[in-house]
Amino acid sequence: MTGREGPDGRTLVKSLGELPQSIEPPRDLWPTIEARLGGIEAPAPAATAAQSIGRRRSARLRWLAAAAMIASVAVGVWIGRSLLPLPGAVPGARSPASAANDTSAVTGAPTALDAAYVADPRYERQRAELLRSLQTRLAALPPASRAKVMASLETIQRAKEDLERALGRDPGNALLQELLVNTYQDEMRVLTDVREASDPGEGI
């Protein structure tokens, strides 16, 4: 403002352009604004908007692929549990002794060994393919990430071995069967994540 002072100390102006454009708010409005900003997603640069759409789409595809993989494991295991016979057994023929010890003979539920050793060929193919490229992909990861992945896979492998041993002793245990399926799914998830993380343009 470029106004002049009147005789009583009050500011006089001769043009509207001399009026102050800026008027300070009577209180600090920032704390309320800041609190409201907390609930709003940070603004994304316009230049990367297309990239972020691509990333979202890629993440969605990744999850779909993982979900499909998990589904194929589950379906494979279910098929194995429901339809395929035990190795060495004659379909529909069980010895009275085994039928007495095996609760599945009464309920018609599949045995643990069915679940543990029969898998969908597509799952086997995908797993084998992921394992083939695992070393190369691990080499592309930062050392800290590589160590984490290795530790996870070792833990999963130990869990699988423990569960299979336990199922050997208690083939009808539904909880052990479920845990084994979950462990296979965990392994597939880690392998898929390693593949995605080591692909160009993707990150952990």
Place this chain on the structure above:
Amino acid sequence: MTEAQAGDSRVDWEGALLQRARAGDTRAFERLYREHAGKVYGLCLRMTRDVQLAEDCTQDTFINAWRALAGFETRSSLSTWLHRIAVNVSLAKRRKSSPVEPAPEESEDAPAAWTVETPVEVEEIETAIGALPDGARDALVLHALYGYSHGEAAQMLGIAEGTCKAQLHRARKLLRERLGMEVN
């Protein structure tokens, strides 16, 4: 440092803050708020004539600006962009609380300068401006106080340029009556 250099330096500084704010840095956005809050609040207060509403409009202006930061082109003035948002927010808030007044006939002519015959106290002239009808006051505030052209003010207000000029004529006539002196 020349005035132009100072202006460039301010723009550079503002550009750096904008870049940080776009990346989600609320501290940088706060500094932009501190720089522009007075002008935004002044505009909102003159458009709404209500302290509480003006505070709400100022807050909404900066919230909307944060949401839209990604779309702001750094080639244009941040101040003008914020004023556009403030005008939209103020008009929307005012529409909720009062009916829209009929627009005057379009005009091809409008006062170029806004001077009074003899110096007037700021408070007196602000009161006279505050008493103007909404449409006339909006056009006057944007054009005579904030220096926007007829076309820019019309665009911000969402009216035809001729209507904006007619509102300015009306504002001059009413100010002349209220201040008891010629307004050129």
